[in-house]
Amino acid sequence: MTVTAPLPAGRRRTDARTLLAYLILTVGVILTLFPFAWMLLTSLKSFQELFNLAFLPADPTLDNYRQVLTETRFLQWFGNSLLVATVTTLSVLFFDSLVGYTLAKFDFPGKSLIFILILSTLMIPTEMLVIPWFVGVSDLGLTRSVPGAYFSIMFPGLISAFGVFLMRQFFESLPDDLLEAARIDGMHEFGIFWRVALPLVRPALASLAIFTFLGNWNAFLWPLIVIQQPQFRTLPVGTALFNGEAGTQWGLIMAASSLAVIPVLLVFAFFQRQIIEGIVLTGMKG
Amino acid sequence: MATTSKLRGGRTAARSPSRTGSLRRHQIRTAYTFLLVPLLFFLVVRFIPTLMSLRLSLFDWNILREQQPFVGLENYRTLLEDGRFGQALRNTALYTLIGVPVQVALGLGIALLLGRVRALRGLYRALYFAPYVTPIVAAAWVWQWVFSPQFGPVNTFLTWLHLPAQPFLTSPGQALPTTAALVVWQNLGFQVVLFLAGLAAIPRVYYEAAEIDGASGGQAFRKITLPLLNPTIVFSVVTGTIAYLQLFTQVVNLNFTDQGGPLGSTMTVALYIYQLAFGRYQMGYASAVTVVLFLIILLITLLQLRFLTRRYDA
Numbered sequence: 001m002t003v004t005a006p007l008p009a010g011r012r013r014t015d016a017r018t019l020l021a022y023l024i025l026t027v028g029v030i031l032t033l034f035p036f037a038w039m040l041l042t043s044l045k046s047f048q049e050l051f052n053l054a055f056l057p058a059d060p061t062l063d064n065y066r067q068v069l070t071e072t073r074f075l076q077w078f079g080n081s082l083l084v085a086t087v088t089t090l091s092v093l094f095f096d097s098l099v100g101y102t103l104a105k106f107d108f109p110g111k112s113l114i115f116i117l118i119l120s121t122l123m124i125p126t127e128m129l130v131i132p133w134f135v136g137v138s139d140l141g142l143t144r145s146v147p148g149a150y151f152s153i154m155f156p157g158l159i160s161a162f163g164v165f166l167m168r169q170f171f172e173s174l175p176d177d178l179l180e181a182a183r184i185d186g187m188h189e190f191g192i193f194w195r196v197a198l199p200l201v202r203p204a205l206a207s208l209a210i211f212t213f214l215g216n217w218n219a220f221l222w223p224l225i226v227i228q229q230p231q232f233r234t235l236p237v238g239t240a241l242f243n244g245e246a247g248t249q250w251g252l253i254m255a256a257s258s259l260a261v262i263p264v265l266l267v268f269a270f271f272q273r274q275i276i277e278g279i280v281l282t283g284m285k286g
Numbered sequence: 287m288a289t290t291s292k293l294r295g296g297r298t299a300a301r302s303p304s305r306t307g308s309l310r311r312h313q314i315r316t317a318y319t320f321l322l323v324p325l326l327f328f329l330v331v332r333f334i335p336t337l338m339s340l341r342l343s344l345f346d347w348n349i350l351r352e353q354q355p356f357v358g359l360e361n362y363r364t365l366l367e368d369g370r371f372g373q374a375l376r377n378t379a380l381y382t383l384i385g386v387p388v389q390v391a392l393g394l395g396i397a398l399l400l401g402r403v404r405a406l407r408g409l410y411r412a413l414y415f416a417p418y419v420t421p422i423v424a425a426a427w428v429w430q431w432v433f434s435p436q437f438g439p440v441n442t443f444l445t446w447l448h449l450p451a452q453p454f455l456t457s458p459g460q461a462l463p464t465t466a467a468l469v470v471w472q473n474l475g476f477q478v479v480l481f482l483a484g485l486a487a488i489p490r491v492y493y494e495a496a497e498i499d500g501a502s503g504g505q506a507f508r509k510i511t512l513p514l515l516n517p518t519i520v521f522s523v524v525t526g527t528i529a530y531l532q533l534f535t536q537v538v539n540l541n542f543t544d545q546g547g548p549l550g551s552t553m554t555v556a557l558y559i560y561q562l563a564f565g566r567y568q569m570g571y572a573s574a575v576t577v578v579l580f581l582i583i584l585l586i587t588l589l590q591l592r593f594l595t596r597r598y599d600a
Contacts, residue, residue, distance in 0.1 A: 017402070018402055018403065021399045021402040021403055022403055024399055025396070025399050025400065025403065025410055028396060028414070029410060029413045029414065032413065032414055032416070032417060032471065032474070033413060033416065034432070034439075035417075035425070035428045035429065035432050035471070036416060036417070036420070036428075038428060038431065038432055038439060039424070039427075039428045039431075042431065051436075051437045055439070095323065095324050095327075098320050098324070099320070099321060099324045101320075102317050102320040102321055106313055106314075106316065106317040106320075107310075107313060108313065108314040108317040108318065109314070111317075114321065114325070117328070117333075118328060121328060121332045121333075122528070123528065123580070123583050123584055123587055124332060124336050124580060125531070125532050125556070125576060125579050125580055125583060126532060126556075127532065127534075127555075127556050127559045127560070127575075127576050127579060128335070128336060128339045128573075128576035128577070128579065128580050129331075129332065129335045129336065129339070130563075131338075131339060131342060131563050131569050131572060131573055131576065132334075132335035132338035132339055132342070133331075133335060134349075134563075134564075135338075135342075135349060135569070136335075138349065155331065156331060158327065158331075159324050159327045159328070159331075161328075161332075164324075189316045190320075193320075214418075214419060217421065218421055218422050218423075218535070220422065220423065220534070220535040220538075220539075221534055221535065221556075221560065225560075225564055235421070235423075236421060236422065236423040236535075239421075239423050239424065239427070240423050240538070240539055250431060253427050254427070254428070254431075256424075257421065257423075257424030257425075257427055257428065258424075260421045260423075260424050261419070261420055261421060261424060264419040264420070264421065265416075265419055267419075268415070268419045269412075272412060272415075
């Protein structure tokens with residue numbers, strides 16, 4: 001396969017190689033989307049049709065969806081996931097931009113040491129942390145109350161080191177004069193951050209929002225460990241344990257999975273442009 | 287104004303010479319006020335638990351018991367002879383060695399192809415990103431079904447091509463590569479976007495200059511694209527390796543009843559830790575495994591940063 005560098009803009013050449021590129025990309029997209037399509041189509045098949053190998057359901061039915069929504073705790077788990085993912089995302093957006101801003105725009109002793117310490121936490125495997133977290137949460141008896149249970153699920157994700165890195169990169173590119181001008185106008189330091197700096201880094205906030213939301217929507221290891229009662233399960237944990245509760249009912253699982261994709265797809269569709277702009281502009285380049 | 291007061295802090299100070307020591311003290315105070323809560327968070331939720339893990343690994347710690355006897359390095363000695371740990375370690379290495387190069391190559395390849403096409407570019411990009419936003423648990427369920435030996439569409443397709451049906455996830459030999467394929471499939475969209483961003487940052491003039499000098503496409507790729515893409519590749523390899531070394535969710539959910547696949551063939555270190563700590567409540571021993579995993583991640587990350595990062599004159 002000969003892959004060449006992108007052609008300069010404005011140059012039109014629909015040669016054989018461009019056609020080949022389209023061909024390969026299309027085959028790739030079909031392979032990529034096949035499991036997706038299979039999931040959606042299976043969720044529309046009736047129980048009798050389930051093990052029929054036809055791609056399209058002969059007699060499409062929404063029965064699986066009805067059952068998932070009415071006969072399982074799906075809606076409860078969905079709500080739990082939504083709550084957990086939303087709260088952690090808001091917290092990460094606030095604290096990570098505050099820390100990123102401070103590390104980029106203030107001069108104080110210990111600045112680089114603090115940055116390096118925060119970044120180094122990226123190398124600590126989650127597995128190493130969950131055991132002490134579990135021991136701590138058990139000792140404090142947190143999961144016995146409603147706020148305690150939700151707090152237990154959320155607390156590890158409230159601030160993210162990756163986000164601090166991302167936001168710092170963004171704030172570094174902000175001109176100092178702008179902040180200085182606000183300072184001369186007598187604006188409070190927090191006001192400068194909140195009303196001057198923050199609105200200027202919207203693309204970064206959007207991409208941080210989607211990655212954080214996605215990460216917490218998908219979080220599995222810690223919620224699996226910490227949640228004791230079925231009503232506090234998040235969607236991934238609930239669906240994973242479907243097996244035991246519903247028997248292996250493929251139709252139900254596929255319907256539940258299809259529904260679980262919706263919020264993330266919506267967030268992605270909404271922020272697509274900013275996400276990519278965010279990645280382009282951040283230091284993910286290195 | 288006390289212009290004689292000692293000024294530090296580079297640019298800001300240089301531009302506003304009237305800035306006094308009290309202003310700087312104000313800056314320092316503000317900075318630490320802003321950082322107070324986050325620093326406490328990192329201390330309590332990241333650093334203290336890490337130290338606790340180190341400590342736990344020296345005890346025969348079981349949360350269900352009253353007594354937690356100190357055993358020194360006994361847990362680490364046991365690890366050396368633990369066959370299941372050895373298998374989990376080999377599997378994890380295999381996942382990383384398959385997954386990282388494949389996802390980097392595919393991600394870069396697709397990004398380059400996307401660079402060649404104009405029409406439908408945004409659509410293709412969005413479609414490749416779709417698996418990345420699919421919940422991992424859902425994807426694992428679909429994967430089980432798609433690769434099912436009896437009623438999976440992949441085997442139907444193979445039969446259709448007159449190829450023998452494959453056991454995939456049910457065979458000790460094929461389960462690991464099939465699982466790795468799931469992870470690559472899920473990560474691909476992010477890799478594509480990452481490389482698109484990296485490619486977009488390379489100034490077009492370099493390619494124009496190369497073309498004027500009569501360089502072939504292959505030469506331009508080796509001499510311009512690859513070197514200037516080096517930071518993106520390093521980022522992708524380092525973060526990808528860290529993620530593969532902690533592989534858990536996909537492996538568990540491909541086979542929830544028989545965790546770790548047939549004969550432990552898909553078992554990873556992370557899954558082994560989970561089973562030890564929360565299946566058998568051997569938290570001291572599990573902590574020893576986490577310490578080893580941490581050291582491996584640390585060592586590999588440092589080596590990768592040392593050997594992959596090269597400086598080029600841009």
